[in-house]
Amino acid sequence: MTAPRIGFIGAGNMATSLIGGMLQGSFKPNQVMASDRSDEQLQRLSRQFGIHTSTDNADLARDCDVLVLAVKPQVLQAVCRALPAERKAGQLVVSIAAGITCSSLASWLGADTPLVRCMPNTPALRGQGVSGLFAVTQVSGEQKKLTENIMNAVGISLWLEQEEQIDAVTAVSGSGPAYFFYLMEAMTSAGEQLGLPREVAERLTLFTALGAADMAVHSDVDTAELRRRVTSPGGTTEQAINSFARDDLPGMVARAMQAAAARSAELSKELA
Structure with missing residues (x-):
């Protein structure tokens, strides 16, 4: 995937840290977008990183190869159901929302959606994080590598064989x-x-x-x-x-x- 575009829905501390780490690595500002309800937060991101921002989640979702869901778990269902069905074919969705299973995400986004569930930890805010990752079968090897590149921008990541292991990752890291x-x-x-x-x-x-x-x-x-x-x-x-x-x-x-x-x-x- 040449110069994939990465869109963040939610522009809080974890998303900001990921974006900063990505831009210090191999990603360019024109590859990264973010949406949020807070104009103030988006203006800060735009000034700090020079990325495109929007208050329209649907507009952002239509225009990216990878969609990173970085909102609170309690609002994720509403956010997902409001996204347009006509997103890019094979668009990878990476969720960093704690407690939301891949089956729930698939029911909200479509059964064939390539999904990666991620459990990061707060040292990611200092570039010293560790993340447990689980991918459904629809995720390609190239998409798994791209997910690693995103999450490794703030530390290291480890793949899990079973989604249930996310609970153990939560307990450990x-x-x-x-x-x-x-x-x-x-x-x-x-x-x-x-x-x-x-x-x-x-x-x-x-x-x-x-x-x-x-x-x-x-x-x-x-x-x-x-x-x-x-x-x-x-x-x-x-x-x-x-x-x-x-x-x-x-x-x-x-x-x-x-x-x-x-x-x-x-x-x-x-x-x-």
């Missing part, structure tokens, strides 16, 4: 940033209780988290081995790890993520 924020919050407070000024405890915590993540990403061993390497027998780290183990930290994490995955599945049913 979609909700995951909040888990780490919660741990960092707790570590900062504990450091303060140990006598550190809060700003010192916070900086120590944040940059320790950043450094540990960077080590894990670039290491040739898994995180369990990295943990073992910094846990000297009889040392301070061992005492902390033993305390975590007594409180069943692995079990706590597993139960929390199971709860997140279950709620993701429930939301999909509620929004169907």
Whole structure:
């Protein structure tokens, strides 16, 4: 597909981040369009990126090869049903709306629509996101590659074999940033209780988290081995790890993520 045109319905933070990342990569401003109800938001996008904008979703949908649905899940059905039936043949639709299944999208857009369902996470706003992707059978290899190019503009993406795995992706990476924020919050407070000024405890915590993540990403061993390497027998780290183990930290994490995955599945049913 030569110079495909990508249209975003919804111009919020995630769409803005994707557009910015795409334009820093191989995409050109004349390939990207966006529609939104907010004139102010569209004017900002136009000034910042030099892309075409519109308040008319139908007009945008007729003129693009890829349609990215970036609106709130609660309004997606109404948005989809209002789109014109005479869109480009084989137009790829990528949904980043949480909880909306491909079967729901197909019922609103047409059974033969090439659909990709995507679960990004908030670090995408900083170009450090990770997205789980699922494609229906109508999506071609070329369209899958194009979806990767779009989502990889703000991080990395991983394909899933089954749509149900989106719920697990939600539990791991979609909700995951909040888990780490919660741990960092707790570590900062504990450091303060140990006598550190809060700003010192916070900086120590944040940059320790950043450094540990960077080590894990670039290491040739898994995180369990990295943990073992910094846990000297009889040392301070061992005492902390033993305390975590007594409180069943692995079990706590597993139960929390199971709860997140279950709620993701429930939301999909509620929004169907």
